[in-house]
Amino acid sequence: TAMHNAASAEPFGPTELDQLPIQVSFEVGRQTLDWHTLTSLQPGALIDLGTPLDGEVRIISNGHSLGTGRLVEIQGRLGVRVERLDNESQS
Numbered sequence: 382t383a384m385h386n387a388a389s390a391e392p393f394g395p396t397e398l399d400q401l402p403i404q405v406s407f408e409v410g411r412q413t414l415d416w417h418t419l420t421s422l423q424p425g426a427l428i429d430l431g432t433p434l435d436g437e438v439r440i441i442s443n444g445h446s447l448g449t450g451r452l453v454e455i456q457g458r459l460g461v462r463v464e465r466l467d468n469e470s471q472s
Contacts, residue, residue, distance in 0.1 A: 407461050408439040409452065437464075 410430025438461050440447040448466040452459060 403442055405447065406441045407450070408441055409436070 410432035412428055412430055414428070435451060438450045438452055440450055440461065440463065446467050448463060450461040450463045450465075453462045454460070
C-alpha cells in the first residue's frame, strides 16, 4: 500500500541533502508603483530602483534572507560577490 511504501522509504542521507537543488534569488531593488503607472508600462519604460550601481544585493531563498553581496561581472556575465551571510555559522 502507499502508506507501507512511505513508511519503508529510507530518509535522505547527508549526501542526498547536499545535492538537493534550492532556488536562490538575488534582489537588487524594489519600487512601489501606483496602479496607473503599473498598468501604463510599455516596453522601453525606465524604472528607477533607487539603488546605486554598486549597491547592495539581497540574497534570498524561500522568503528568507541569506545575506548580501555586490554585483560583479564574471566572464561577461552578471554575478554576485557574497559579502555577508546572515548566519555566519553556515560556513
